[in-house]
Amino acid sequence: MDFMLAFDGGGTNCRAALAGPDGTILGRATTGPANISTDPAGAAQNIVEAARGALADAGRADLRMENIPAFLGLAGANVSSHTEDLAAHLPFRQTRFSDDAVIALQGALGDADGVIAVLGTGSVYLGRNGDVFSRAGGWGFVVGDLGSGARLGRALLQDTLLAYDRIMPRSPLTRHVMSQFDDEPARLVAFAIDEKPVGFARFAPLVFEYAERGDMVGTALVRGAVAHVDAALAAVTWPGCETLCLLGGLAPLYAQRIDAQFRGILKTPRGDALSGAIELGLRVFSSSLKKE
Amino acid sequence: MDFMLAFDGGGTNCRAALAGPDGTILGRATTGPANISTDPAGAAQNIVEAARGALADAGRADLRMENIPAFLGLAGANVSSHTEDLAAHLPFRQTRFSDDAVIALQGALGDADGVIAVLGTGSVYLGRNGDVFSRAGGWGFVVGDLGSGARLGRALLQDTLLAYDRIMPRSPLTRHVMSQFDDEPARLVAFAIDEKPVGFARFAPLVFEYAERGDMVGTALVRGAVAHVDAALAAVTWPGCETLCLLGGLAPLYAQRIDAQFRGILKTPRGDALSGAIELGLRVFSSSLKKE
Incomplete structure (x- = not known):
């Protein structure tokens, strides 16, 4: 056993890496989403496809997944x-799970103390002291993930309908969104x-873009989202916390808007979530990976 | 053709009535939900079952649905x-659709001017002058239906998770909800x-009940919902509007909380949505229904 998959x-999306026993990445691949709680079947498919891609990228399509342990x-x-259930449907020699926040923390901070906020399609906050x-969020789109891209987008569509109904004021942003649905609210709803x-x-991204230009609806949405992110950061930080890493696609947009106390401890992440998965996987599987 | 189904x-749920040519209800039945946009297959099944029940209730199980026109x-x-699609899968002689707000307006106001607000599982506002x-809302649970039972419930579950994460204060209400999920947030999310x-x-109903007792989370949720209902009513009423009927399961709870200008024009609905469907159906099918 000379390899692991992370x-x-x-x-x-789902990103995979084939790593050697020292954690060196030998091949990578990216496929579609892998959210186990909203779409387990799709997740399984994209995981296997990503594994196949990583093996191919490493020039090791000859390796059999049945012989390789996987950390997800x-x-x-x-x-x-x-x-x-998912483990039973995956072909790997061993299959260990963690959630995306834990691997992101490990990737960003290594073994150091600090806090991460993942602000992407979803949102989750994790601190280690x-x-x-300390943990907050990560509960998914329906009743959680405030401040995430998905919730910002959903709120924008809701405000667009409220504006269409004249319950809220219209703005260039709500008009732009309605035009994307041919000014047919039923299409937006469908x-x-x-x-x-x-x-x-x-x-x-559209919400931030219009907020930047002073759009009233965009500004209110961003303000509400930033207030939530600040409240969540307050819940997972502690007095003397010195490190905060913002991760995910919206990180650069939030970095300039969060409260000064949090901007003051912002650090560049050491590595990404995939590198965190490799680190954690190496610990779990080290006894069975042949060190060279 | 001596009968119609409404x-x-x-x-x-789905309520059905078998009516005679003068609109007299001969039989009734109620089955499960019939929301065509969230679950068309389930809607079709519950519609047919409700029709069968109404025929049986009228003691006319001998009648064939293929001979009866239906207004839904x-x-x-x-x-x-x-x-x-749905019409093609239903067995009725003719099938005409309207949405639930239109039949509710007809049932509540007949041909008079006024406004209805349906505040049940969903929410929709309709006025006729x-x-x-004038119409607002009715866009469904995901990006609409503010003030509805479903949105109040979803907001309560969200606040319960935020309170669990210490992002928001906990209250007797959020503790009660968590206890219903064995204090396991993952169960709530699932x-x-x-x-x-x-x-x-x-x-x-729990949200209103706790708000009544001064629960902080319940009070904030009810306040937000009432503010939305007031804003929606402002959008569909007009100067001099003299009639407002609140319908749906939450109507009595909102009736005492909406703005004084709206409380002042509250009237008791003349009839229910089903009676509205019969009235509208009779107009559509009158030429083919034998008057006695």
Whole structure:
């Protein structure tokens, strides 16, 4: 056993790496979303496809997945009862799960203390202060993930309908969104009924873009989201906390807007979630990986 | 053709009536939800079952549905592209659709001017001032239906998780909800992922009940919902509007809390949505119904 596979699976895509026994990445691949709690079947498919891609990228398509242990950090693993089912459907020699926040923390901070906020399609907050972990969010799109791209997008579509109904003022942003649905509210609603979080999240950059230009609806949405992120950061930080890493696609947009106390401890992440999954996987599987 | 069938299908149940040519109800039945946009297959099944029940209740199980025209007021019909599909799968001689707000307005006001607000599992607002209809809401659970039972319930579950995460203060209400999920947030999340609007709406009475006792979270949720209902009513009423009927399961709870200007024009509805569906159906089918 000279290899391991590591995965970072979220609401937007699934990234896989084939690593050697010292953690060197030999091959990589990216496929579609792998959220185990909203779409376990799709997650399994994208995981296997990503594994196949990583082996091919490493020039080792000859390796059999049945011989390789896998460490998976998956969105939704913290709230899912499907992990055992999923493990049974995956072809790897051993399959260990963690959630995407844990691998992101490890990747960003290594073994140091600090806090991460993952602000992407979903949102989750995790801090480590010695042996004590503090956690908030990560509950998914329906009743959680405030501040995430998916929730910002959903809120924008809701405000667009409220504006259409003259319950809220219209703005250039709500007009722009309505025009994307041919000014037919029923089309917007039909889109929303069938859409997964990642589809809503595609609207999030637009919210920030219009807020930047002073759009009233965009500004109110961003203000509400930033207030939530500040409140969540307050819940997971501690007096004397010196390190905060913002991760995920919306990180640069939030970095300039969060409260000064948090901006003051912002650090660049040491590595990404996939590198965190490799680190954690090496610890778990080290006894069975041949060190060279 | 001496009979017609009328239906009032919403997120909670589907009510059917067999009516004679003068609108007299000969039999009634109630089955499960019939929301055409969130669950068209389930809607079709519950509609047919309700029809069968109404025929049996009238002691006319001998009648064949293929010989009876049907007028259906269905939640989601305003945003659905499934009405033609559904009509093709229903056994009635003729099938005409309206949405649930239109039949509710007809039932509550007859041909008079005024406004209705349906505040049940979903929410929708409809006004008629002469030939002019004003409409708001009714866009469904995901990006609409503010003030509805489903949205109140969803917001309660969200606040319960925020309180669990110490992002918001806990209250007797959030503790009560957590205890219903064995104090396991993952169970709450698993419930929310798979749940339909009606399941969320079951939590709504609890929100009002705790608000009544001064619970901080319940009070804030009710205040927000009432503010939305007031804003929606402002959008669909007009100067001099003299009639407002609140309908749906939450109507009595909102009636005492909406703004004084709206409380001042509250009237008791003349009839229910099902009677509205019969009235509208009689107009549509009158030429083919034998008057006695």
